[in-house]
Amino acid sequence: MSSSQPRAGATVLVVEDEPSIADVLAITLRFHGFEVVTADGVHAALAAARTARPDVVLLDISLPDGDGRQVCRVLRAERPEIAVVFLTARDSPADVVKGLTLGGDDYITKPFNVDELVARTRAVLRRTRPTPDESTPPPPPPPVLRHGDLELDEATYTARRGGRGVELTPTEFALLRHLIRHGDRIVPKEQLLREVWRYEHVVESTVVETYISYLRRKLDPLVPDGPPLITTRRGVGYGLRRTADRGI
CATH class of the missing domain: 3.40.50.2300 (Response regulator)
Known part of the structure; x- marks a missing residue:
């Protein structure tokens, strides 16, 4: 298929x-x-x-x-x-x-x-619901992804920051998972549209900015005294704050 x-x-x-x-x-x-x-x-x-x-x-x-x-x-x-x-x-x-x-x-x-x-x-x-490749064996149990004080549990579709949990929608989860897998690197907006939203052709859209805003509202209050989790490189894209910058 x-x-x-x-x-x-x-x-x-x-x-x-x-x-x-x-x-x-x-x-x-x-x-x-x-x-x-x-x-x-x-x-x-x-x-x-x-x-x-x-x-x-x-x-x-x-x-x-x-x-x-x-x-x-x-x-x-x-x-x-x-x-x-x-x-x-x-x-x-x-x-x-x-x-x-x-x-x-x-x-x-x-x-x-x-x-x-x-x-x-x-x-x-x-x-x-990614389509599995029937020619490959079943994947191992979903891992817990980590970046500094952030944890992303692929089994429960939940995130934790500073030990406090939050529920995410499937799209919020997919976006955060993509960012955490890229570590400290800035991910271009066009790449996010292609690989998270699966747009075959890059189009003018504010959907990335909208969902970045949703993630910030959910995740930053979990650590009120900490720095913002997601950084913006204006005109380029988004990434997670480097762990060294957060004293971790």
């Missing part, structure tokens, strides 16, 4: 109350090899998520029985590893920021191009 295809058995939960849109999404995703489950409201979405245990949720915000963002909150609490892509007509910057802050891994506005939607769904799955 090529890396461009979803892994076998990947399941998408489509939460959309407009039947015509839900049908188009279901037909398109099934054509591209996904298993698809649909729901038309908040309560139906939570029930379907608990039964089908999808890998990714395409989630409308305006639903007949409530706000789809509540679905995201509940799923994040129950299954931190699940990927959530908001699919909505709400396209204001405030709505986008709020959706990503709640733990969304991507935000697609209506009207949308179905080919782009499929590509971005695959990209979310690649960074949250």
Whole structure:
């Protein structure tokens, strides 16, 4: 199976109350090899998520029985590893920021191009559920990555700084993992877009800056008297503060 295809058995939960849109999404995703489950409201979405245990949720915000963002909150609490892509007509910057802050891994506005939607769904799955190479033996247990006072546990999708833990969304986890694997080096923004977000072509995007901001808000307060963890090389990219600079 090529890396461009979803892994076998990947399941998408489509939460959309407009039947015509839900049908188009279901037909398109099934054509591209996904298993698809649909729901038309908040309560139906939570029930379907608990039964089908999808890998990714395409989630409308305006639903007949409530706000789809509540679905995201509940799923994040129950299954931190699940990927959530908001699919909505709400396209204001405030709505986008709020959706990503709640733990969304991507935000697609209506009207949308179905080919782009499929590509971005695959990209979310690649960074949250990497496809194993069936020709190689199973990998060893996930390690705990360390950089100074920072620990990243690949088994639980959690981070610890200064001995205090914090939960991360799959995208936040993938970004921090990429930075920690590069040690003290600055990672160019273009490389992060290609290797964390899996964009095949580098595009103008503020998604890296947005998620760097989220990580700073979560990790820096864990060590109130310590220096900021993530450094910025303006016009180049981001990296983790050198351990020598932190007295470690």
